[in-house]
Amino acid sequence: MAYLELLKVGKTFGATDAVEEFNLEVERGELVSFLGPSGCGKTTTLRMVAGFEIPTNGSVRLNGQDITHNPPNQRNVGMVFQAYALFPNMTVADNVGFGLKIAKKAKPEIEVRVREMLDLIQMPQLGDRYPYQLSGGQQQRVALARALAIEPQVLLLDEPLSALDAKIRVELRTEIRRIQQRLGITTIYVTHDQEEALSISDRVVVMNAGRMEQVGAPYEIYNYPATPFVASFVGTLNQLQCTVVDAAAGLLAHNGQRLKTGSLIEKADGPLTVMLRPEQIHLGVIDDENQLKGKVDHVAFLGSIIRILVRIGEAIITLDVLNERGHTLPRVGDEVTVSFPAHACWVLPGP
Amino acid sequence: MRGDLPQIAGTADISRVARRLRRPSSRRASPWAWFWLALGMLYFFVPLVATLEFSMRAVRGRYTFVAFQHILSDPDFYRNFGFSLMWAVITMVISLLLVVPTAYWVHLRLRRLRPVVEFITLMPFVIPAVVLVFGYIRLYGSRPLVLTGSPVLLVAGYIVLSLPYMYRSVDAGLRAIDVRTLTEAAQSLGAGWPTILRQVIFPNLRVALLSGTFLTLAIVVGEFTFASLLVWPAFAPYMEDLGNKKAYEAAALALISFGLTWASIGIIQWLGRGAPGQTQVTGAH
Numbered sequence: 001m002a003y004l005e006l007l008k009v010g011k012t013f014g015a016t017d018a019v020e021e022f023n024l025e026v027e028r029g030e031l032v033s034f035l036g037p038s039g040c041g042k043t044t045t046l047r048m049v050a051g052f053e054i055p056t057n058g059s060v061r062l063n064g065q066d067i068t069h070n071p072p073n074q075r076n077v078g079m080v081f082q083a084y085a086l087f088p089n090m091t092v093a094d095n096v097g098f099g100l101k102i103a104k105k106a107k108p109e110i111e112v113r114v115r116e117m118l119d120l121i122q123m124p125q126l127g128d129r130y131p132y133q134l135s136g137g138q139q140q141r142v143a144l145a146r147a148l149a150i151e152p153q154v155l156l157l158d159e160p161l162s163a164l165d166a167k168i169r170v171e172l173r174t175e176i177r178r179i180q181q182r183l184g185i186t187t188i189y190v191t192h193d194q195e196e197a198l199s200i201s202d203r204v205v206v207m208n209a210g211r212m213e214q215v216g217a218p219y220e221i222y223n224y225p226a227t228p229f230v231a232s233f234v235g236t237l238n239q240l241q242c243t244v245v246d247a248a249a250g251l252l253a254h255n256g257q258r259l260k261t262g263s264l265i266e267k268a269d270g271p272l273t274v275m276l277r278p279e280q281i282h283l284g285v286i287d288d289e290n291q292l293k294g295k296v297d298h299v300a301f302l303g304s305i306i307r308i309l310v311r312i313g314e315a316i317i318t319l320d321v322l323n324e325r326g327h328t329l330p331r332v333g334d335e336v337t338v339s340f341p342a343h344a345c346w347v348l349p350g351p
Numbered sequence: 352m353r354g355d356l357p358q359i360a361g362t363a364d365i366s367r368v369a370r371r372l373r374r375p376s377s378r379r380a381s382p383w384a385w386f387w388l389a390l391g392m393l394y395f396f397v398p399l400v401a402t403l404e405f406s407m408r409a410v411r412g413r414y415t416f417v418a419f420q421h422i423l424s425d426p427d428f429y430r431n432f433g434f435s436l437m438w439a440v441i442t443m444v445i446s447l448l449l450v451v452p453t454a455y456w457v458h459l460r461l462r463r464l465r466p467v468v469e470f471i472t473l474m475p476f477v478i479p480a481v482v483l484v485f486g487y488i489r490l491y492g493s494r495p496l497v498l499t500g501s502p503v504l505l506v507a508g509y510i511v512l513s514l515p516y517m518y519r520s521v522d523a524g525l526r527a528i529d530v531r532t533l534t535e536a537a538q539s540l541g542a543g544w545p546t547i548l549r550q551v552i553f554p555n556l557r558v559a560l561l562s563g564t565f566l567t568l569a570i571v572v573g574e575f576t577f578a579s580l581l582v583w584p585a586f587a588p589y590m591e592d593l594g595n596k597k598a599y600e601a602a603a604l605a606l607i608s609f610g611l612t613w614a615s616i617g618i619i620q621w622l623g624r625g626a627p628g629q630t631q632v633t634g635a636h
Contacts, residue, residue, distance in 0.1 A: 050535075050539060051538075051539075052535055052538075071538075072535070072538040072539055073538045073539070073540075073541050073542055073543055074541075075539075076541075077539055078539065078540075079535065079536065079539035081532050081535070081536060083529055083532050085529060085532040085533055085535070085536040086536075087533065087536075087537075087550075087551055087555070088528065088555055089551075089554040089555050089557075098537070098540055098542075098550075099540035099541055102540055102541040102542050102546060103541055143536075146536075146540070147539070147540075150540060150541065156539075
């Protein structure tokens with residue numbers, strides 16, 4: 001039996017289904033991300049685990065106990081909010097110690113624990129500060145320490161980095177993962193940022209319109225998306241409309257140019273779509289690979305990589321080239337050939 | 352920009368003017384700015400000085416503080432002022448207990464009802480006090496429920512009168528903090544409702560609550576209609592009564608009440624000092 005279980009959980013607001021038939025088992029010490037666009041039900045699901053929303057149906061079980069109807073203050077669940085939510089009238093130390101004070105711990109014990117937590121978030125000197133004297137990143141660290149101080153059974157993070165700027169965001173997510181692994185705390189992390197979800201999670205739950213689309217390790221989610229939604233939401237994806245030439249041999253044609261796919265073609269009649277990740281496409285001719293001819297449409301310099309858009313017939317293919325010094329970039333309008341292996345072509349029926 | 356010094360209406364306007372004066376363009380204070388400022392000060396201080404001057408002429412031919420001495424040695428002054436203070440304190444306590452949880456709950460769970468509640472609290476501006484008090488007397492002066500003999504009606508009326516100020520102060524205070532997330536954060540840390548209200552909501556509303564209670568105090572102490580028509584001892588009827596009989600003492604009393612009001616402001620400012628993250632004194636947001 002898993003540590004945290006969500007069994008057929010659903011939530012209805014009025015006439016709309018915010019979450020439907022949500023089933024998930026989270027193991028002890030695991031970090032699971034809920035990833036999806038806004039309004040997909042990821043935050044609602046998290047709030048049902050926290051106790052801020054009561055499921056319309058289904059149940060939530062934590063460590064073997066049904067907590068579906070427990071009020072939030074009787075769940076021993078730590079929560080970190082997007083808006084930090086530090087108590088403005090208390091110092092950093094008082095914020096971190098708040099939950100322990102509520103639990104009526106002895107003063108020396110609280111002090112020790114608060115110091116431990118401030119060390120953990122690498123802010124040992126700032127216990128006397130007030131929240132308004134801290135930067136956003138520091139405030140969110142304190143919020144994390146406050147949630148962890150009560151030794152919760154589950155840590156819930158609701159878009160904790162969305163209000164921070166890009167550099168702090170990357171730093172802090174690594175920090176969160178480091179602390180989570182060090183404490184071995186079971187964690188649910190809600191985000192709409194796919195890079196964030198992929199980089200720190202043990203498993204990712206991709207959600208759309210109140211439904212679970214796919215659950216899996218980041219590697220699986222990215223490389224083997226189960227649905228077109230997952231494929232398009234996680235990472236950039238090229239779509240090429242093709243017709244079938246020879247289903248058994250995996251031969252397809254796009255705009256008069258032949259290409260071969262490694263995946264099984266289930267429906268031989270009618271058009272189908274080939275999906276391709278930008279990093280699997282190379283500029284230039286590579287033997288034994290699919291080759292398509294086209295014209296450079298746009299070149300974007302992104303620092304470590306260069307993103308090139310190539311027009312092939314009606315379609316535009318995006319591909320990434322690593323930035324190396326001395327590289328000559330193609331110019332807009334150049335005739336180029338792009339190559340990609342057959343196994344990179346993932347086929348979906350329909351245009 | 353210059354020449355449009357607003358009439359003194361409240362702290363919000365004053366701070367807006369102050370902000371405007373702080374702008375670089377108006378930093379080289381133009382003579383006109385000083386002119387309007389001086390005019391404003393005159394408008395404010397001349398009546399005060401005149402009242403003071405008048406109150407000191409109780410003895411023909413020289414300035415004395417006799418009128419002040421008369422007031423301060425009048426047991427009726429203390430009795431009436433004491434009553435007013437008592438009404439004010441009772442009103443404040445009931446009003447706080449009524450308004451804070453209501454406003455908190457409206458913010459937390461009934462956001463859609465906010466305009467409705469706001470409208471209800473504005474009723475005293477629409478219905479004059481004299482209408483309200485006659486309504487009370489008609490309704491509660493005869494059976495089945497006779498309340499005209501007890502101070503219940505008086506306090507109830509004061510609570511209604513202070514409602515717009517109290518509610519607006521508390522509402523502004525609640526708007527300044529993220530009530531919902533703070534509540535949820537406290538809940539997830541194990542806190543129940545009484546703890547959340549006592550340790551999270553009230554401390555963060557300190558300044559708003561102080562300004563609300565101060566406005567209530569000012570209204571109750573200065574209120575005439577209710578106390579007079581319901582025949583209860585209070586400061587305003589005493590002042591009116593005195594004005595009919597003793598001119599110099601009435602002027603002195605006006606200044607004393609003015610001083611008491613300013614002292615109250617001072618006390619509130621002092622109590623509200625150093626409240627982190629909050630600077631507003633009145634309900635203005």
